[in-house]
Amino acid sequence: MLGSARDGFGKAPGDPNRYVNGGMGNLAVVLFLLPGMGKVSAASDAASLRSSYSNIKCAFLVGICGAVLQVSGTEVLLGDVILSRYLVQYDLARQYSREIMRKKTIEDTLGRPNNEI
Incomplete structure (x- = not known):
């Protein structure tokens, strides 16, 4: 359950996203809904975040x-x-004339989580 809003957080000028600020325990938390589907939309919204x-x-x-x-x-x-330990990107493959080969280095390709987690 998200606790009460924390002060000191706000949107940067030009950021189109809508955020909800709150807390869980002693952690500040921000929630937002991705308004569209797909990687381009997600990347744009993540950059704004x-x-x-x-x-x-x-x-x-x-x-x-x-x-x-x-x-x-x-x-x-x-x-x-x-x-999950990692995401599988649905289009992370190479198409050949007779087969589609999924890349074998999925964990390395999308990046690893921060070691502090």
Whole structure:
């Protein structure tokens, strides 16, 4: 549950995003909704977020999972929380004449999380 709003936070000039400031425990938290789908929209909104909140230490991208590998004996339903060590970018592959080869260095390609996490 998000606690009361914290002072000292605000939007940078020209930032089109809408934010909700609050807290969880002793941490300051900012929430915002990505208004569009796709990587370009997400990258633009993330850049605006960084301009308004330049001291972010940890960010969570939360949404609906596009695909989950079937694990025997485990049922995954819409609304379940799924934690992962990395994201799989859906178009991170190379197409050849007879096959599509997914890149093998997914963890390295999208970057690793901060070591302090």
